[in-house]
Amino acid sequence: MKGKGIVYLIGAGPGDPGLFTLKGQKLLQQADAVVYDRLVSHEILAMARDDAEKIYVGKESGRHALSQEEINALLVEKAREGKKVARLKGGDPFMFGRGGEEALYVRQNGFDFEVVPGITSAIAVPAYAGIPVTHRDATSSFAVITGHEKPDKQESSIKWKEIATGIGTLVFLMGVENLGFICEKLMANGRDKDTPVALVRWGTLAEQEVLTGTLENIVKKVEEAAFKPPAVIVVGEVVNLRDDLKWLEYKPLWGKKVVITRARAQASLLADGVKALGGQAVEFPSIIIKPEEDLHTLHRAFQSLSRYDWIIFTSVNGVEIFFSELIKQQKDVRELKGIKICAIGPATRESLEKRGLQVDVIPDEYRAEGIIKEMQVRVKRGEWVLLPRARGARPVLPDALRGLGAHVNEVFLYEAITASNISREQMTEIMTGRIDYLTFTSSSTVSNFVKIVGQENVKKLNQQIKVACIGPITADTARELGFDVHIMANEYTIEGLLNALVEDAEV
Numbered sequence: 001m002k003g004k005g006i007v008y009l010i011g012a013g014p015g016d017p018g019l020f021t022l023k024g025q026k027l028l029q030q031a032d033a034v035v036y037d038r039l040v041s042h043e044i045l046a047m048a049r050d051d052a053e054k055i056y057v058g059k060e061s062g063r064h065a066l067s068q069e070e071i072n073a074l075l076v077e078k079a080r081e082g083k084k085v086a087r088l089k090g091g092d093p094f095m096f097g098r099g100g101e102e103a104l105y106v107r108q109n110g111f112d113f114e115v116v117p118g119i120t121s122a123i124a125v126p127a128y129a130g131i132p133v134t135h136r137d138a139t140s141s142f143a144v145i146t147g148h149e150k151p152d153k154q155e156s157s158i159k160w161k162e163i164a165t166g167i168g169t170l171v172f173l174m175g176v177e178n179l180g181f182i183c184e185k186l187m188a189n190g191r192d193k194d195t196p197v198a199l200v201r202w203g204t205l206a207e208q209e210v211l212t213g214t215l216e217n218i219v220k221k222v223e224e225a226a227f228k229p230p231a232v233i234v235v236g237e238v239v240n241l242r243d244d245l246k247w248l249e250y251k252p253l254w255g256k257k258v259v260i261t262r263a264r265a266q267a268s269l270l271a272d273g274v275k276a277l278g279g280q281a282v283e284f285p286s287i288i289i290k291p292e293e294d295l296h297t298l299h300r301a302f303q304s305l306s307r308y309d310w311i312i313f314t315s316v317n318g319v320e321i322f323f324s325e326l327i328k329q330q331k332d333v334r335e336l337k338g339i340k341i342c343a344i345g346p347a348t349r350e351s352l353e354k355r356g357l358q359v360d361v362i363p364d365e366y367r368a369e370g371i372i373k374e375m376q377v378r379v380k381r382g383e384w385v386l387l388p389r390a391r392g393a394r395p396v397l398p399d400a401l402r403g404l405g406a407h408v409n410e411v412f413l414y415e416a417i418t419a420s421n422i423s424r425e426q427m428t429e430i431m432t433g434r435i436d437y438l439t440f441t442s443s444s445t446v447s448n449f450v451k452i453v454g455q456e457n458v459k460k461l462n463q464q465i466k467v468a469c470i471g472p473i474t475a476d477t478a479r480e481l482g483f484d485v486h487i488m489a490n491e492y493t494i495e496g497l498l499n500a501l502v503e504d505a506e507v
Contacts, residue, residue: 005079011092011118016204017043031086039090072105125203130246139168147175164189169236176229196239201231206280251278261286286449309383366492368397381405416444433464443477458482
């Protein structure tokens with residue numbers, strides 16, 4: 001009788017998290033345990049449940065976290081515990097991933113498994129480098145070959161004579177360390193020494209590197225460039241198409257690493273924008289949005305909504321918590337009939353419009369001072385204003401409204417607190433200067449980032465990384481805490497910040 005546990009053999013794709021399959025993501029989010037390899041990205045791992053057990057079993061040349069036999073046993077052990085096990089493997093599980101061995105072992109031990117194919121690096125990585133593995137004018141055949149076979153192997157499993165001349169495009173995986181042997185074998189078995197060759201390192205990612213040559217000279221070029229694995233090797237005439245078909249390198253943030261310090265729940269818009277522009281988004285949330293435990297002040301306001309003339313929303317977080325509590329208190333948007341609504345910026349307005357509400361006022365300048373300028377000609381003395389917002393926000397807005405003669409009920413909905421679950425690997429990447437831009441989208445992201453890295457390290461970061469801020473208030477906070485602000489958005493929005501990064505990168 002089979003146990004309740006199950007193992008999902010999931011291909012994580014070639015690196016770019018956007019190439020992870022929808023089915024893989026769904027099963028990963030349901031998994032109780034995640035067993036993952038070296039080339040699985042942080043972004044994909046972040047899709048797993050926070051409470052899921054995560055076990056690293058990566059392999060690299062000369063160093064294995066666990067042997068293959070130990071990995072097999074681990075999968076069965078977790079299934080025997082009744083867990084849904086996500087076995088995340090780079091690329092595709094059955095493309096040199098030893099997924100077949102793992103599946104057989106799981107079944108032999110009485111447990112079920114499912115296979116979720118992944119986009120293999122053998123096709124995706126050349127494509128991201130502008131190299132199609134087949135092309136009508138070049139070849140209609142290709143083969144994927146392990147590059148990991150030892151040169152001193154007594155009997156090769158690779159039919160060198162047949163593949164050297166019988167197949168158009170050859171893609172070798174895990175073959176950089178054996179490149180000389182591969183080139184010698186191909187030339188010795190009839191492949192022309194002038195056949196084009198490309199090596200693509202960290203394919204599909206922002207740090208992707210491409211080196212081209214021929215079978216005769218590529219080894220020397222690799223040595224001169226100190227070109228290191230992991231890389232995919234492509235042999236064939238299709239390599240010559242790269243100059244006409246490369247596309248990733250033309251994106252404006254190509255090759256740039258951008259740190260995003262927003263709370264993880266709000267980071268996706270900026271992260272997606274960076275990726276769409278060819279950059280690598282490094283999500284390093286410095287804050288966590290913590291709703292207030294006691295929201296009785298808001299609940300009291302709900303009981304007398306008819307008294308209010310205005311509600312001013314200063315963030316998407318405020319909108320989300322406000323309406324979540326409205327529903328919990330068994331009320332709905334009809335309670336807001338007749339109340340004028342002000343939103344600080346486009347994202348906040350969009351969040352309100354999704355709830356079926358029309359926004360009456362949005363300032364030209366997306367900060368408290370912009371709201372004050374608008375309200376000076378709109379709010380009347382004696383009117384009531386409900387201001388649901390973050391604890392610790394600047395007092396300039398409620399003070400100005402009261403100065404105009406309005407009655408202001410300032411209600412704290414949440415607080416931005418310092419994130420505690422920090423990636424040591426990402427911290428090292430930031431502190432060693434392997435980052436191009438450090439972005440801040442609010443004063444709280446700045447202050448809490450400094451709490452994480454330490455005030456003593458700000459000067460060091462100034463020497464290594466450009467700091468980009470969404471607006472003047474955030475920039476002022478950054479300067480007060482010792483940062484040199486290199487970039488500030490003209491429009492105080494995520495889109496404005498992205499535009500400012502592009503302008504800087506193109507200089």
